[in-house]
Amino acid sequence: MTRPLSMDIRTRLVSAVAGGMTRRSAAKRFGVAASTAIKWVYQWERTGGVEPRPQGGDHRSHHLEAHAEEILGLIGAQRDITLAEIVEHLEREHGVKVAQSTVWRLLDRHDMTFKKNRARQRATTS
Numbered sequence: 001m002t003r004p005l006s007m008d009i010r011t012r013l014v015s016a017v018a019g020g021m022t023r024r025s026a027a028k029r030f031g032v033a034a035s036t037a038i039k040w041v042y043q044w045e046r047t048g049g050v051e052p053r054p055q056g057g058d059h060r061s062h063h064l065e066a067h068a069e070e071i072l073g074l075i076g077a078q079r080d081i082t083l084a085e086i087v088e089h090l091e092r093e094h095g096v097k098v099a100q101s102t103v104w105r106l107l108d109r110h111d112m113t114f115k116k117n118r119a120r121q122r123a124t125t126s
Contacts, residue, residue, distance in 0.1 A: 004052030005032065013037055014044045064090075064098060064106045071103065075112060 016026040027037035044050050083100040090096040
């Protein structure tokens, strides 16, 4: 992902629009997409600022921490439970809709990783 454009260009574009220029012509003048100019001006009208939002990071998997003990208990009771089964259980029992990757990040935070065992590898074909 690229870095956000500078605050200088953001404020200059918004100032140009506030001074009477259209959003599309301001976008053309400052070399940004028209949709970008529209979004920046909308943000400025709504919040009074044009600061970029934080980028990256996981924003949702921490919501599962409330169910962490139960999820870890499921794994303790059934060692070969799949991520899909855990997701189905959460939705069925608690109405929590999450992706398998969200459950995986929770398990990773709790050091619950699965490592393949050489003794359990598939048999080769003869």
